[in-house]
Amino acid sequence: MTNAKSIQRCNDFVIKFANVNGSGSSSANELFARAVMRMGVPVAPRNIFPSNIQGLPTWYEVRVSEAGWLGARGGCDMMVAMNPQTWDRDVASIDPGGYLFYDSTKLLPPSKFRDDITVVGVPLTAICNNEYTDARQRQLFKNVMYIGALIALLDMDFTVVETLITDRYRGKDQLIQANINALRLGYDYARTNLPCPIGLTIAPADGVGDRIFIDGNSACGLGAVYGGATVAGWYPITPSTSVIESFSSYCRKYRTDPDNGRARYAIVQAEDELASIGMVIGAGWNGARAFTATSGPGISLMQEFFGLAYFAEIPAVIVDIQRGSPSTGMPTKTQQSDLLSCAYASHGDTRHVLLFPEDPYECFTFSALAFDLAERLQTPVFVLSDLDIGMNERLCAPFDWNDERRYDRGKLMTHDELEAGKDFGRYLDVDGDGIPYRTIPGTHPTRGAFFTRGTTRNPYAKYSESGADYVYNMERLRRKFDSAKTLVPAPVLQSASQPTRYGAIHFGSTAPAMAEASALLEADGIHVDTLRVRGFPFCDEILQFIADHEQVFVVEQNESGQLRSMLINEGEIDPKRLIRVLHYDGSPITARFIAGRIADALSDRKISPLRKVAL
Amino acid sequence: MTNAKSIQRCNDFVIKFANVNGSGSSSANELFARAVMRMGVPVAPRNIFPSNIQGLPTWYEVRVSEAGWLGARGGCDMMVAMNPQTWDRDVASIDPGGYLFYDSTKLLPPSKFRDDITVVGVPLTAICNNEYTDARQRQLFKNVMYIGALIALLDMDFTVVETLITDRYRGKDQLIQANINALRLGYDYARTNLPCPIGLTIAPADGVGDRIFIDGNSACGLGAVYGGATVAGWYPITPSTSVIESFSSYCRKYRTDPDNGRARYAIVQAEDELASIGMVIGAGWNGARAFTATSGPGISLMQEFFGLAYFAEIPAVIVDIQRGSPSTGMPTKTQQSDLLSCAYASHGDTRHVLLFPEDPYECFTFSALAFDLAERLQTPVFVLSDLDIGMNERLCAPFDWNDERRYDRGKLMTHDELEAGKDFGRYLDVDGDGIPYRTIPGTHPTRGAFFTRGTTRNPYAKYSESGADYVYNMERLRRKFDSAKTLVPAPVLQSASQPTRYGAIHFGSTAPAMAEASALLEADGIHVDTLRVRGFPFCDEILQFIADHEQVFVVEQNESGQLRSMLINEGEIDPKRLIRVLHYDGSPITARFIAGRIADALSDRKISPLRKVAL
Amino acid sequence: MTYLAKPKLLAADAPRNALGYTRRDYEGAISTLCAGCGHDSISASVVQACFDLDVEPHKVAKLSGIGCSSKTPDYFLGNSHGFNSVHGRMPSVLTGAALANRNLIYLGVSGDGDSASIGIGQFAHAMRRGVNMTYIVENNGVYGLTKGQFSATADKGSKSKKGVINSDNPIDLVALALQLGATYVARSFSGDKEQLVPLIKGALRHNGPAFIDVISPCVTFNNHSGSTKSYDYVREHNEAVNRVEVILPRDPIETSYPAGSLRRIVQHDGSILHLRKLAVDYDPSDRIGAMNHLQERHALGEIVTGLLYVDSSGQDMHAHLNTVEKPLNQLGDAYLCPGSKALDALNALLR
């Protein structure tokens, strides 16, 4: 039944699981991905799920790549079709020569299949039904069972999965046995009834190294713990909710006072996003490190408060897990489309500090760093992650922390300095960096108290309606923003194998696809230097990179080229030199897409952007 | 007591009244400005007031200009110093050779004066105290009294003011008499005890023509009435509140059903701005013309709803009277700093239609037009006025209306079309302009109903999470926005007296200062073509104007050059070609400032903007 | 699931109402909610109520916020215009819609998170403004769509599925509605259609703000023991004060009932509410008494259901605003635009 031109690949293919939302398949699928990783083969899984709790279709796409490409690839070499609702499109979506795995309990007419793919059937339901009586069990173990079958079909190491199961349910021996049995049932059936392995196989390798496997939101939550956050005000919204769930579970683990079991943190689920950010600002004003996590709609609701924190100069950290927008948009799809609404948040002239993590490692690092920056700069700092990074497990460098490191509380005027009579002007620029000193409420009985407000005031925080005071303040805020350029993470340069006139700028979750795209292009003899922007305001290296290249592609996952607009405005760049490469349909960007667009642009020289696609 | 080098000018000077907030001086001062206008001399008054109800200093600056310059001029030829609190700065702010008018009842030491100005004292308090017993009367009539004195000092026509008073208090004869007596008291005192006239005089002229004298907010409210607005949801905020006050009083006047006295309109003071815009969107969805008026903080709070209206394509009109920002900023000062937060309002990729009125005439016209555009384009339309236009009376062309004109309800699918079986796809682009058809709830018993949502849906308004549907929609929205280019008012070109390589782009309340600046520059032999932008998206003429000039100055009243950023982004313009001329201290921009900046730039050729003042 | 095509066949003998519509004509898209979700029963009750009242579907506007509950308007009245707005802001959007056209029936559907958490302000102000609407909160004590966090209606001390105990005081939307001026206030249970359907009918025929708090268990996240919004808990603690029957003017003249047992309330539009007293002697016209009763029973852990308060004499927002009879969205140019003459006259005054 395997046919001639069927795909033959080892450690380099995409397998997709089609399931029903809420059917408990995700943990089984995740088990599969981990198994691949444990065998030393880099793996990149992605959930594709609806904005719904139960009953709608979901997919779990696993990219296996010994070469280490972790971006979405596109296409599908093998489909595990467990959802009747989506059978037709699932079958249609298999690459020619690919494989279809299905539950062969019910007979399906040939019309339901394709003759250019290999069909692998296992009577999962039948097996389950005579193994288990309880309906929920039948459902759950069916999932484990197809994993078992896949182990055989892909020639994987059974013991690896066994160990995973044992680790996961440590202590619950019954559960362990039950799962392993189900696994075994599927494995044995395949071994005895199907030609194993098929053309797609997974062989032990050592492509993983010491990397860890975790989702970005968990990493953000952990980063907030390490960054010293003690207060979180939040409101649930997909895809950011798990940031707080992670923060609270890590806090329970690391921040529970050993002596009395009390909490060294406070997490409050607010009534909405206005209250969440209000709490963060109140806590920041009062000297605690505070943050919130949200997504697009929350960013819109917080605008007024962002302006207050900016103008009154209060530290705050906002983790924005971007999703398909505008409005409610595509709440369970990914996008990088909140840059403008964060960078220039709130009415009037404002500029905000942004950080762009590329993966869970940077989600951890930048989330921790954000608190230092927020206190150093006394302003809101935004960590702009997205659903692709945030809600998918990703292989990344292990987290590290330097125990010598101390939190940078920024310019805090102390009780003793005040006592010694040091001049305190809350909004006074004492050393030219635009950053004034602040005091924490309660610092000194008679000195250092001031009145915080969103209105104009003089350098000594006294209410003022004088244009001169206003301009002094705005110019200082501008200097302060310039000071931030050297504090945000520097960009990461990836030079082509040989000097080139072409460059590409990207950021965040585009990184893995960009890296792979560069390789694809190199293979075609197209050389492109790439620069990954990691922070805003933009430091000089970024502008230099643009100056050094004749044409620079700006690769983004939004419709209007938001980073490009910011580069043009902040860097005074001629738009003609920056070419948009935009992917924004809600799916993660792929190397194929990027390479294709760049190649096209360079080939047919249609490189000057068209008016109609202006920002 | 008049000294040699004192200023001698007729119909061309600035007189400033320094008063205390809440002392009832404003109506007297306004009387003065109107009198100048009635004498046929163009006049431009401006209130300078604090964010406070009573007791703080206010100023009323009246520019008298037979040449017709209505922008703020700067400087002060005569100060009417009625506020002890601010005496010193007021005296100091008089131009050398200028005049000081004060209440000479209390003797002041010479140190309180200057010897390079002419001092004119009238014992106002003394006169009042032996004329009136009631304290409030003493206060009020003192104001009228100094106007009387000014009539004599400036050689104005007493009867003109008499008539004004008679008109104002028509029917209240006692009040008329009392006021005229007070006026007379001041007038006679001056005539008999002071050398009249002084060097500043007002002579009859015919510089006013058929122009009218009204503030921009009243004009916006009237425009909404003419534009067919029936629903207003609002929340009080300075400086926008009077837009609604005007709308309601004009509605009472023009929209009260003659038969039964019932209202052909509904105005609801909402609990906050989120509710205001929510009501507007609900009403727009249901087929009524609805609007709200607000200012910066309101714009920030409405962001989420703007995104909904944009994405769900619901007509809405927002009148934004801009004020000093960010945050609470300078709530009683003027600025043009909400462009970015309106143009790209809400998270995700959005673009909104903006209109920029220059004066009350355009406030009226554009407010009315906004409702046609909102329904034609099925999207929010923003009228961006500001405090300078909105809260000051301004001479402008008389309002006009073409009775042939019918409201453009846009693409509405009717009951009969549905009945006839016409295909209805709520989000389907049937003719390439990107604008779909809509139905009003209740249109047809069994056809045309659809479910409105902020999530992605297919062209037939069915819920969808498909990337293809999303992209179709985003591309259509882009086409729709392009369609708007030809619908917004075209820019106004003012060519220099001779061909020039230099151009200046400006908008809104900058207009009068820009016009005067051009004249000043022409006088110095500097020729600049000016283009006044009146709408966003930008039509081709604007980009052509930029293309046609080597250097283009972009004159704005904000700190970052927001219009410039939009021009660069939307027009793909090389930033180097656009030079910022920014005034943002909260005071209205002046011709002196603009001309000075442009002259400097052109002289010392420091014309390429510096990195550090990027957007 | 929207993915499954909806069976179109219809029994020939399906009952039809006065308009000739069958129940099917009041249904909507197929629900995508979890099997057993209380919200689906409420949708069914709305369908039944509209069918019984011979409501013309296109004369109904259904609006909601965001949440599983707010999705439901997609699942009933497919021939009515619907608006799934933004989270917590349905009341303002509905208010605007009601201003635009006073002649439609406005049905607002929301959740406890949507109305008691993010939306509490708009809820409160819609009530006090007298918006003529039926406001249904599908109350499950949690945020279903975001996977089960406590909402503001969760009782103090109740346990989440993950075992967390809620320490905040609950917001009782019925108590608020009573306090803020709703003129028809009821509470019911999604599991009791017999009680719910007439309550919805009465609300749809009521003039002014009608609020119904429907306890609607979330089977996926809040149906465990320790929850006070589970099917079991509500069944055990449900204390119905009365049963309602809605009689339309066109209905046959009612037979007489033993005095005292029945209370007859004629609504603004001529429809009649028959209230059959249950357990306690309860006076639904005494607002303060109602609040008192509610609070006392709540203190005892009981859930008071039924028509708790009704004032059929109340005025609605349009009465306050004294707007014309004709819907504002139907006034022609001539009625709205004062024209050029008026403008010339005005110009004259401004010189």
Add this chain to the structure above:
Amino acid sequence: MTYLAKPKLLAADAPRNALGYTRRDYEGAISTLCAGCGHDSISASVVQACFDLDVEPHKVAKLSGIGCSSKTPDYFLGNSHGFNSVHGRMPSVLTGAALANRNLIYLGVSGDGDSASIGIGQFAHAMRRGVNMTYIVENNGVYGLTKGQFSATADKGSKSKKGVINSDNPIDLVALALQLGATYVARSFSGDKEQLVPLIKGALRHNGPAFIDVISPCVTFNNHSGSTKSYDYVREHNEAVNRVEVILPRDPIETSYPAGSLRRIVQHDGSILHLRKLAVDYDPSDRIGAMNHLQERHALGEIVTGLLYVDSSGQDMHAHLNTVEKPLNQLGDAYLCPGSKALDALNALLR
């Protein structure tokens, strides 16, 4: 007016409190409010209360929203940190501040527009969350700073200065506070310092959410006849249920009073509230009874003032969250950062 320098001279014999501070040490910048504004009297009462309680000024954090009322924190306690946040959002900002440092005294000042209109949601949720604060609403029934529009506390039927009649139902913040879980609820009148000062003192010493609604006439926009928030109206309709006296632990042992006439409540921090009953026989420990009384009297047009409800056993937000004693904003790196070892262990689990 901030423009006038403040006279610095101070009578040598000015009374000093236990900390050696004079009343002047509790004052702030000179008020810029209208002469006669009720708000200024409240500021004076705050000054008096803090002076009497020997509060260390720098241990107080004063927060407000936007409005004339919200400006007042600038006019008292000049040695306390203040935060004039954004309109209607003081409660969330204060909540965050309270989370950061549990050891300061939190004084939230707001207006009726700030709290009952735009801020009603945050008001409600701060109460139900049990934030340990004194929340004062300076209630004048209008938006003073924007020139006199009705606020949501304006009574139905009351007349605006421009002659408009309010047709919306009023929001009674005291009734809401009682319903939502405030554990110290009072109403007073800016014109009655004798009543107000002790109420503020009791609130400042209360553990948990203490709410005081102070009717504070706006002389400029809402002091005319037809207003139910004018000095005259409030004086005529003020019905005080009790008088409070706050006894600190360090105060001399109190003399005995005739039984019944006096009620003694010991607060969490040892301070004692002496309640002297007035007119009616009123039980300030009966929450439901309090709501009932309030509503009944309101129906009669009376304004019930005094300490309406107090529960000295209540737990505050920090108790709910079980946070450590030491303020979170004072925990050093060592207490917050798990360090590299923990991280290595965690990495191991993630492979």
